[in-house]
Amino acid sequence: MAKLVAILATTHHPFYYRTSQLPPEEAPPFAAEWVSKVATYRETLTRARPDVLVMVGSDHFHQLWLDNMPQFLVGKAPFYDGNWENEVREFGLPKMLLRGHEELSAYMLREGIDKGFDLAFSNELRVDHSVTCPILTVRPQNDLPIVPIYTNIFAPPLPRPERFVQLGRTIREIIDAWPSDLRVAVIGTGHLSLELGGPRQFGPHGPDPEFDARAVDWISRGDIDGCLAGVSLDSLHEPGNATHGFMDFMLMMGIAGYAKADHTDSLDLFHTMEAYFTWYPNPELIGDPS
Amino acid sequence: MSRYLVNKFLFTVDRDTDLTERYRRDPVATVAWWERERANRVLGSIPAEDTTWLSFTDEERTALEAHDHVTLFGLGAHPFLTLTLWIAMFERDWDEPLGMQLDYARQLAHLGLPYPSIET
Secondary structure, eight states, X not given: OOEEEEEEEEEOOTTHHHHHHSOTTTSOTTHHHHHHHHHXXXXXXXXXXXXXXXXXXXXXXXXXXXXSOOSEEEEOOSEEEEOOHHHHHHHOOOOEEEEBOHHHHHHHHHHHHHTTOOOEEESSOOBOHHHHXXXXXXOTTOOSOEEEXXXXXXXXXXXXXXXXXXXXXXXXXXXXXXXXXXXXXXXXXXXXXXXXXXXXXXXXXXXXXXXXXXXXXXXXXXXXXXXXXXXXXXXXGTTOTTGGGHHHHHHHHHHHOSXXXXXXXXXXXXXXXXXXXXXXXXXXXXXXXX | OOHHHHHHHHHHHHTOHHHHHHHHHOHHHHHHHHHHHTTTOOTTSOGGGOOSXXXXXXXXXXXXXXXXXXXXXXXXXXXXXXXXXXXXXXXXXXSSTTHHHHHHHHHTTTOOSSOOOOOO
């Protein structure tokens, strides 16, 4: 069976790439610490020596649109172009080409549908910054095939938080049962408290630092039940109007199960808090950090 | 209320650089052209398959013509779509970093929770 070697759950800050490219004299004061934390986080994936990456993210109205909106979608293609013109324009992100892993995509779709998730699929998907940002941060050499999984955290009516956790558990079952010798890592990105296009946007911190502290605590302790008791579709409006992206973190908690994260880090930035979590489901599969 | 159509306008204008510039430069003419020529185009389809029933309300049309993001927010236009397009059109007019985004937020500061529904 395949080996699930690492689970990474993180924010996807689209300004990281441009910030990390700036010469020191032009970089903002927080840049050095941000780059350092990302380098440490990158090492948590490198240590796991993955062969294939399952990437959980959410299209931000780039390809998926209100005339035909899937709740959960799996990409199944040999390649995925990455980043859209308005992401190049707004964030300075580069156009990218990522390799796909069609065999695992096909297996994910077949097993997911049979396990009660009527997954949509796409044979031509241009992935957006929810997938490309973690490649740029934790696998910048972009040398591994991916299976993209998109969730709808953006266009209501949305699936409830419980459904995200259930999908995470199902993805875990599917990977654990995949008849393959490959080492799989899952990388999922979402948000803590976040406001976009509303009165609380672009403040000196995220719009709700108390929510962010609770969220980091839930995730780092693997407290799925506490998290589910603490959030609902309605309550997620309160910390910020784009905070439903937190449900992607909940999906990742479903994959990790009731387990403390092996790596937890965060960085308070303007506009939002960055957060980085890694779990190693089987520590025996991970090399010596030295 | 045609919240979907307002979102469709924002979505299709934001992703097309020429249209973004036209909307910045001449919003009244661009909104009129778009409603006449594009509002009923099913994305990815040919004109013979156009939808037959979509149009803006007067309030929506006026808000789009006036670049009035506060009214659009109140009408339930998707805030991510509005913000992204506004950044494309107006960030260039501000000298300080995030100046446009902070001014955009200040104009909405009188609004409290719950925000208008964005469900379509």
